[in-house]
Amino acid sequence: xxxxxxxxxxxxxxxxxxxxxxxxxxxxxxxxxxxxxxxxxxxxxxxxxxxxxxxxxxxxxxxxxxxxxxxxxxxxxxxxxxxxxxxxxxxxxxxxxxxxxxxxxxxxxxxxxxxxxxxxxxxxxxxxxxxxxxxxxxxxxxxxxxxxxxxxxxxxxxxxxxxxxxxxxxxxxxxxxxxxxxxxxxxxxxxxxxxxxxxxxxxxxxxxxxxxxxxxxxxxxxxxxxxxxxxxxxxxxxxxxxxxxxxxxxxxxxxxxxxxxxxxxxxxxxxxxxxxxxxxxxxxxxxxxxxxxxxxxxxxxxxxxxxxxxxxxxxxxxxxxxxxxxxxxxxxxxxxxxxxxxxxxxxxxxxxxxxxxxxxxxxxxxxxxxxxxxxxxxxxxxxxxxxxxxxxxxxxxxxxxxxxxxxxxxxxxxxxxxxxxxxxxxxxxxxxxxxxxxxxxxxxxxxxxxxxxxxxxxxxxxxxxxxxxx
RNA sequence: GUCCCGUUCGUCUAGUGGCCUAGGACACCAGCCUUUCACGUUGGUAACACGGGUUCGAACCCCGUACGGGACGCCA
Numbered sequence: 012x013x014x015x016x017x018x019x020x021x022x023x024x025x026x027x028x029x030x031x032x033x034x035x036x037x038x039x040x041x042x043x044x045x046x047x048x049x050x051x052x053x054x055x056x057x058x059x060x061x062x063x064x065x066x067x068x069x070x071x072x073x074x075x076x077x078x079x080x081x082x083x084x085x086x087x088x089x090x091x092x093x094x095x096x097x098x099x100x101x102x103x104x105x106x107x108x109x110x111x112x113x114x115x116x117x118x119x120x121x122x123x124x125x126x127x128x129x130x131x132x133x134x135x136x137x138x139x140x141x142x143x144x145x146x147x148x149x150x151x152x153x154x155x156x157x158x159x160x161x162x163x164x165x166x167x168x169x170x171x172x173x174x175x176x177x178x179x180x181x182x183x184x185x186x187x188x189x190x191x192x193x194x195x196x197x198x199x200x201x202x203x204x205x206x207x208x209x210x211x212x213x214x215x216x217x218x219x220x221x222x223x224x225x226x227x228x229x230x231x232x233x234x235x236x237x238x239x240x241x242x243x244x245x246x247x248x249x250x251x252x253x254x255x256x257x258x259x260x261x262x263x264x265x266x267x268x269x270x271x272x273x274x275x276x277x278x279x280x281x282x283x284x285x286x287x288x289x290x291x292x293x294x295x296x297x298x299x300x301x302x303x304x305x306x307x308x309x310x311x312x313x314x315x316x317x318x319x320x321x322x323x324x325x326x327x328x329x330x331x332x333x334x335x336x337x338x339x340x341x342x343x344x345x346x347x348x349x350x351x352x353x354x355x356x357x358x359x360x361x362x363x364x365x366x367x368x369x370x371x372x373x374x375x376x377x378x379x380x381x382x383x384x385x386x387x388x389x390x391x392x393x394x395x396x397x398x399x400x401x402x403x404x405x406x407x408x409x410x411x412x413x414x415x416x417x418x419x420x421x422x423x424x425x426x427x428x429x430x431x432x433x434x435x436x437x438x439x440x441x442x443x444x445x446x447x448x449x450x451x452x453x454x455x456x457x458x459x460x461x462x463x464x465x466x467x468x469x470x471x472x473x474x475x476x477x478x479x480x481x
Numbered sequence: 482g483u484c485c486c487g488u489u490c491g492u493c494u495a496g497u498g499g500c501c502u503a504g505g506a507c508a509c510c511a512g513c514c515u516u517u518c519a520c521g522u523u524g525g526u527a528a529c530a531c532g533g534g535u536u537c538g539a540a541c542c543c544c545g546u547a548c549g550g551g552a553c554g555c556c557a
Contacts, residue, residue, distance in 0.1 A: 026557045061557060118555065125554085134483045135553065156555055174486065183484055184553090191555040198557045222485055222552040245487075245550090252549070280493090283506090287494055290505040309487095309494080312550060316492045319507040329520080370519035380518090429516090444516040456518040 019051030021213045023077075024202070026058040027069035030263040031076030033315065034217060034247045034255060037281040041244060042215045043082045044282070044303040052085040054209060059092045060201055076264040080274050081296065089209060091201055098196030101204050101234065102157050102189050110233040111189060113155035114141040136185035157190040159200075159229060167225045172242035172305045174218065179225050187226050199223060203230040211239050215305070218243035242305045245285055245312040255315060271343075271373030273331065276324040284313045293326060325372035333364040336377065340364075343378035344385060356385035363466035366458030383452040384466060388478045396449035400479055404446040408480040410436070411447060412473055420469045426461040450479030 023039040025031065031039075046053035057073070059065035077084070105111035116124075116137075125135035142160060149155065161184055168178045189200035196204070206214060221243045231238045249255045261267050267277050279294055286309070288294070288302050328336065337360050344350055360367075360381045371377035383390065392400075400408075411432055418428040433443045444460040451472060457463050464472045 024557095028557085058557060114555095116555095121555080129482070132482055136483090177485070179484065188555050193555075195555085197555070202557090217551095218486065219551055225485090243486085248550080250492080254550080283493065285493090289495065292493090292506050311487050313494090314492060316507070319493065322507055325519090372519090433516095439516085441516050448517060454517090458518085460516060 019046065019049045019212050020054060020210050021046045021051065021215055022054040022056050022206070022209060022211050023082075024056040024058050024205075024216070025073055026061065027065045027073060029066075029069045029072060031073045031265065032255070033262050033264060033267070033281070036076060036080060036264045036277070037247060037284060038216055038244065039077060039082050040080065040278055040281050041242075041286070041303075041305075041308070042213075044299055045213065045215060045305060046085075047300040048303045051212070053082070054086055054089065054211070055084045056089040056091060056205060056209065058198070058201070059090055060095070060196065060198065065092070072263075072265065079268055080264060080278055089205065091205060094201070094205060094208075095195055097208065098201050098204050099190060099194055102196065102200065105159065105189070105230075105233055106157055108233075109160070111157050111159050112142060112186075113146060113149070114158045114186075114188070115149045115153050115155045116141065117153065134183070137187075139186055142186060154192040156188045156192045158186040158188050159226075159233060161186050161226075161229050167228055169221075169224050169228060169241055171221070171224075172213075172240055173245075173308050173310060174221065174243050177221065177224075179222075184225060184229075189230065199226050200230060203227045203234075203236075206239055207231070207234070207236045213242065213305075214239045215242040215244060217246050219246060242308070244308055245310060247284060248312050248314050250314055250316070252314060261317075271375035271377070272320065272324050273327045273374070276320065276327040279327070280320045280323050284315075285309045293323070321372050328368050328371055328374070328377065331368065333361065333368070336368055336374075337361045337364055339374050340378045340381050343374060344382060347378075347382060349387075349391075350382065350385040351387050352385050359384040359466045359468070363458060363462060366462045370456075370458070380457070383454065383457070386453070388474055390453040390475065390478070392449070392453045393455065395455045396453050399446050399449035399455065404449075405480045407436075407443070408446055408450055408476050411443060412476040412480065415464070415476070416469075416473060420465055420472075422461045422465045425464050429461065446479075447476070451475050 021042040023035075023042050025035050025039075043053045045051075055077070057065075057070055059070070074088075102111065106113070114137075121137065124138060128135045128138075137158070141155075141158070162181045164181060166178050166180050167184070168176060171177055187199060188197050190196055205211075224241055224243070228238060247255050255262055261270055264277065268274070275296065278296065278299070282294060282299055282303075283292065286303070286307055288307060291302075294302070337357065340360055341352065341357060344352060350356070363381070363384065367377060367381055371380055411429070414428055414432045415425070418424045429443055429447075430440060433440045436443075445455065447460055448455060448457050448463070451457075451460075451463060451467060467475070
């Protein structure tokens with residue numbers, strides 16, 4: 012970390028529209044990682060200036076999502092709506108210094124202006140009709156908006172940390188409204204004032220904001236403020252390449268939580284979408300902070316790949332702490348009917364967790380795979396398990412049951428007993444294990460039969476075997 | 482329509498002029514391991530959007546074309 016880098020401040024600035032989008036989550040992650048990488052600060056600003064769509068509940072969803080992902084913020088959350096007075100003050104300051112002017116156009120007038128421009132094959136832009144007009148000509152009874160008097164010649168240049176040098180001719184841009192006729196600020200203006208006041212040094216956001224940046228730069232210049240550095244990261248698209256939306260499956264981070272994904276897996280996946288460090292695929296939080304740099308962010312949009320996320324989730328489940336996974340499973344099982352979820356079931360699940368987590372890719376799968384441990388006799392049988400329990404198998408189960416009744420209930424002893432039984436009766440181990448698995452779990456799939464039997468315990472295991480042998 | 486951005490296996494990506502007969506990961510296929518399912522492991526299929534140029538040499542530099550995305554609001 013270099014000297015003076017502690018001054019670096021990033022922010023995540025979502026508008027509270029009811030969910031924390033997976034794309035927004037990645038933007039937040041990149042801001043967080045960059046701030047941590049350079050020892051700076053990561054701030055949150057809720058852009059709730061659209062009072063119609065903004066609710067406390069929506070803000071809560073964002074906070075909950077960020078917390079779940081472990082993206083901790085520094086300093087107090089800033090609510091943009093609370094800063095309206097300050098935004099207006101700056102707008103009037105620009106007015107007084109001649110950098111802005113009042114515009115008395117009505118919404119209807121502007122709409123017609125745009126329509127006509129499009130009809131004539133021009134860009135739908137404001138024509139600047141009040142830019143140099145005498146305010147004395149203002150129509151009575153109309154409240155004016157305030158527009159920035161943007162430069163009309165030359166070009167505006169953004170040195171973007173991801174996209175490189177991006178420039179646009181000033182003639183391409185019109186004079187944007189910074190303060191509405193009702194005195195409230197527009198988004199573009201509020202963002203600039205807030206970023207300046209919050210001391211933001213690096214603006215990392217989706218590249219859908221790239222063209223907005225030119226206009227924001229014009230405001231920074233009009234106020235004579237230092238500009239932050241900009242980094243516009245590519246968007247995430249759905250599997251079909253179109254903008255990510257509900258029809259692509261889960262897009263809200265809290266939805267991923269429900270579907271059984273671990274936050275560290277989601278973060279790792281999101282990190283690798285648009286960022287890379289050689290062939291590195293599995294990167295935990297600490298390593299991500301150590302390695303993350305904006306210079307390594309790609310320019311092209313990427314697509315959401317649920318299969319890869321799922322694979323990564325399996326890796327993180329295998330790495331996860333057994334107690335933590337047991338808690339997660341118990342929580343999910345609590346919503347399932349016909350289970351006996353006491354301390355006995357909890358102990359069984361915890362005992363088998365090292366084996367269970369080897370074969371689950373999501374917490375939903377993990378909970379389903381563990382559910383048999385909390386069931387009561389008679390077990391519900393899957394059709395394939397039912398098919399295992401032939402008349403011959405039932406006879407075999409009776410014999411295995413008595414053999415097991417005489418062994419210690421350790422994994423090693425059970426394994427030895429079963430192998431001995433198979434050998435003595437001239438069977439392959441699989442011929443013994445599968446009927447047992449059906450009898451004990453009601454399924455044809457489970458962890459190793461020895462560990463499964465041990466986790467159930469002598470009494471329960473023998474009860475299930477004799478129930479199935481009947 | 483105008484402006485801005487992008488384009489390497491199906492997907493995420495490595496690659497910054499010779500190390501590339503293009504590497505890794507996921508997915509897919511086949512084999513091994515095995516007590517089912519996973520895990521693990523071995524191998525396989527599969528890409529530089531297209532066309533020009535610059536150069537002894539181009540995935541990499543330049544120019545076009547195509548395709549994709551984004552922005553053009555008194556939304557954010």
